[in-house]
Amino acid sequence: MASNPLIVSPVAVFGSTRIATAKSCFRRDFHFHFLLRSCFSFRKFSCLTEKTLNYDFDRRLCRDWSNPTFKVSCDLSCFQVKDVSYRPPGTQTNLLNGVNISLPEKSFGLIFGRSGSGKTTLLQLIAGLSKPTSGSIYIQRYGNDGKALQSSEELTAEKVGIVFQFPERYFVADSVLEEVIFGWPRQRGGLQLKELLASKLQKAIISVQIPDLLILDEPLAGLDWKARADVVKLLKQLKKELTLLVVSHDLKELAPLVDRSWKMEIGGVLNEEPLPAC
C-alpha cells in the first residue's frame, strides 16, 4: 500500500460537536488522528472533554516534548526543494517553474502571493500527493563542519504532515469522539461509556505520528480571533520541535514566527523575499 502524508485533523476549531462530513471522498487509510489545531480549543467540547483531557492534550502535544514518544529526531538538516517544476498530466502549461526552497530544521517558512499563483500546488507536491514533473524534494543533512553530507535523504510521505485549507472536508465521522477513535475496534456501547473516553483519547494521541515537516495551507482562514490567536500560539510551540512550512495571506499575525519567506508570483515562480510591511 502506498504511504500517505500525515493528515492533520483540526477537529475542534469549528466549535461544534457535529462536524460536516465528507465520508465518500476520503480514503480510510489516508486518515491519521493528529489533533494539532484542536488541542487548544478542545475545551470547547463540554460534552466530550473533562479537565483532565484538556490538560492531557496541552501537556502531550504542546508542552511535554521530552516524552520519548513525541521526540522528533533531528540532526542538523535542511528541507530542500530543488528546481521543481510541475505540469499537470494532460496539460500544456507549467503551474510551477523552477521552484527552490531551503528551510532549516525547526524553522518557520511562509509562502505568500496572489490567489491562483500555485502555492497549494507546491504544498501538494511537497506532501507527496503529486509528483514534480522535474526537480527534487529532499532532506539534506550537514556535518558538524557545516558541510553537506554527500547523500541526501528522500522526503518520504511519512515524514510530512499536512493541514489542508478546508480540513473539515476530510472528516470521516459525525462527532469529535468518533473522529478521534475512527478505525478503532468498536466496543459495545463504546461511544456512550464516558469512563473509556480518557483512555481512548490518550491512546489515540500516543499512537499518532509526528512529522518532521508540517505544512499548513491557510491555517488561520475562516477562524475567529480567539481561534486564530490559539493557532498562532500553537504554531509557536510546534516550531520548537518541527519544521513548519505555511501558505497564508495572514502575514501580520504570522510575521513574528517567520524565519524565511517566499513570494509566489503568477506563473509559479517562487522568489525569496521579506514579508511586505503590514
Ligand SMILES: Nc1ncnc2c1ncn2[C@@H]1O[C@H](COP(=O)(O)OP(=O)(O)OP(=O)(O)O)[C@@H](O)[C@H]1O
Ligand atoms: N490539476 C490541475 N490542472 C490544471 N490547472 C490546475 C490544476 N490544479 C490547479 N490548477 C490551477 O493552477 C493554478 C494554481 O492553483 P493553486 O490552488 O495552487 O493556487 P494558490 O496560489 O494556492 O491559490 P489560492 O491562494 O487561491 O489558494 C490555479 O489557476 C488553478 O486553477
